[in-house]
Amino acid sequence: MPVEEFVAGWISGALGLVLGHPFDTVKVRLQTQTTYRGIVDCMVKIYRHESLLGFFKGMSFPIASIAVVNSVLFGVYSNTLLVLTATSHQERRAQPPSYTHIFLAGCTGGFLQAYCLAPFDLIKVRLQNQTEPMAQPGSPPPQYRGPVHCAASIFREEGYRGLFRGAWALMLRDTPTMGVYFITYEGLCRQYTPEGQNPSSATVLVAGGFAGIASWVAATPLDVIKSRMQMDGLRRRVYQGVLDCMVSSVRQEGLGVFFRGVTINSARAFPVNAVTFLSYEYLLRLWG
Numbered sequence: 058m059p060v061e062e063f064v065a066g067w068i069s070g071a072l073g074l075v076l077g078h079p080f081d082t083v084k085v086r087l088q089t090q091t092t093y094r095g096i097v098d099c100m101v102k103i104y105r106h107e108s109l110l111g112f113f114k115g116m117s118f119p120i121a122s123i124a125v126v127n128s129v130l131f132g133v134y135s136n137t138l139l140v141l142t143a144t145s146h147q148e149r150r151a152q153p154p155s156y157t158h159i160f161l162a163g164c165t166g167g168f169l170q171a172y173c174l175a176p177f178d179l180i181k182v183r184l185q186n187q188t189e190p191m192a193q194p195g196s197p198p199p200q201y202r203g204p205v206h207c208a209a210s211i212f213r214e215e216g217y218r219g220l221f222r223g224a225w226a227l228m229l230r231d232t233p234t235m236g237v238y239f240i241t242y243e244g245l246c247r248q249y250t251p252e253g254q255n256p257s258s259a260t261v262l263v264a265g266g267f268a269g270i271a272s273w274v275a276a277t278p279l280d281v282i283k284s285r286m287q288m289d290g291l292r293r294r295v296y297q298g299v300l301d302c303m304v305s306s307v308r309q310e311g312l313g314v315f316f317r318g319v320t321i322n323s324a325r326a327f328p329v330n331a332v333t334f335l336s337y338e339y340l341l342r343l344w345g
């Protein structure tokens with residue numbers, strides 16, 4: 058099984074992640090808390106109350122886990138295409154796979170990465186939602202002291218299954234939308250690249266950026282539900298399951314609830330995925 062794709066996926070994912078994390082924190086807060094009036098209000102409050110560091114809460118764990126998560130996504134995607142079309146990534150410019158195959162490979166990658174991502178994403182969301190300023194002497198300590206403490210407390214209180222809270226919603230979110238992700242990327246690259254050639258860096262950046270936006274717009278409704286399921290059970294359980302969470306969110310807040318955080322998600326998605334795809338393609342070309 059070719060491994061370059063796994064390594065390229067890891068490095069490119071890490072670069073994108075650091076760039077996008079401040080946006081991600083604002084997004085998670087807007088989706089799960091009602092104290093903020095909008096993106097700017099949320100940013101100002103985070104900065105005033107928690108300083109610049111507040112934007113980077115919960116980042117160390119994703120950095121560690123992106124190695125697994127993004128390499129599973131890109132590695133499984135590329136190897137599924139290899140199985141479906143019998144072409145390696147070097148041959149794919151000359152013999153482009155069909156969009157159906159791209160979609161299926163994307164869904165497979167998305168499905169498997171969601172399983173790896175679930176516990177890490179849960180911990181990230183729990184830490185991002187702690188609004189206490191960091192390390193202030195005298196102030197009461199936050200519930201979770203850090204990622205390891207957070208993982209250990211969840212495990213202690215809710216067992217192994219507790220670490221997978223929200224995992225169903227995450228899988229439903231990622232399986233089809235990762236198909237959308239790769240289809241958009243490939244479609245735009247093909248559109249702007251003469252046949253048989255490699256796409257230029259500018260094309261890769263733009264196609265990657267729009268792939269990120271398209272996939273995140275499609276993913277936002279289930280992203281909201283996922284984040285809420287992950288926060289559920291902190292004090293007492295509110296939702297019985299994914300469907301119940303959807304129904305009660307819509308009842309209380311209207312259909313608009315499904316688009317909470319869509320603007321910030323898209324603003325984050327462009328640079329993150331432009332950088333991810335550019336470094337991915339660059340590394341694969343470097344290694345031939």
Ligand SMILES: C[N+](C)(C)CCCC[C@H](N)C(=O)O
Nearest residue numbers: 231234235272273276326329
């Ligand atoms: C499928 N879904 C929309 C959830 C994600 C698609 C983009 C993934 C990328 N690592 C990022 O963080 O933006």
